[in-house]
Amino acid sequence: MFQKVFPRGLSLRLSTTRREYGIRKFKVTHQFSPLFGKEFELIERKLTWGEDRLLYIDDKGEMYLMPASWTDVCDPDPFIVVSNGRSDFKYDDLLELSRIIKGIQNQG
Numbered sequence: 391m392f393q394k395v396f397p398r399g400l401s402l403r404l405s406t407t408r409r410e411y412g413i414r415k416f417k418v419t420h421q422f423s424p425l426f427g428k429e430f431e432l433i434e435r436k437l438t439w440g441e442d443r444l445l446y447i448d449d450k451g452e453m454y455l456m457p458a459s460w461t462d463v464c465d466p467d468p469f470i471v472v473s474n475g476r477s478d479f480k481y482d483d484l485l486e487l488s489r490i491i492k493g494i495q496n497q498g
Contacts, residue, residue: 415429416429417461417462419461430448442464444456
C-alpha cells in the first residue's frame with residue numbers, strides 16, 4: 391500500500407518554501423503496518439487516487455505516499471477507540487472476508 395514516488399538515486403530538489411500543515415512529523419499508527427510506531431517528516435499532504443495521502447521520505451532517502459488514515463494525522467477510527475484492543479476486526483470486515491474466502495473455495 392506504500393506508493394513509491396521517485397526511483398532511488400533521482401535527485402530530489404524540494405522547494406525552499408515549506409508548506410505549513412500544523413504538523414511537521416507524523417507517526418504510523420496502523421497496527422498491521424511494518425512501519426507501525428515509526429515517525430517521519432511530512433513533506434506534503436494531498437488527495438491522490440481518491441484518498442488523503444502523506445508524502446514522506448523514508449530512512450533510505452526514498453519518497454513514498456502513505457494513506458493519512460494510517461497515521462496520527464487523522465482522528466483514530468472510532469471502532470478502534472471503543473474496542474480498546476479487544477477486537478482487531480470490525481463485524482462488517484469479517485463478513486466481507488468470509489464472503490471472499492467462500493468465493494475462493496467455490497472456484498477451486
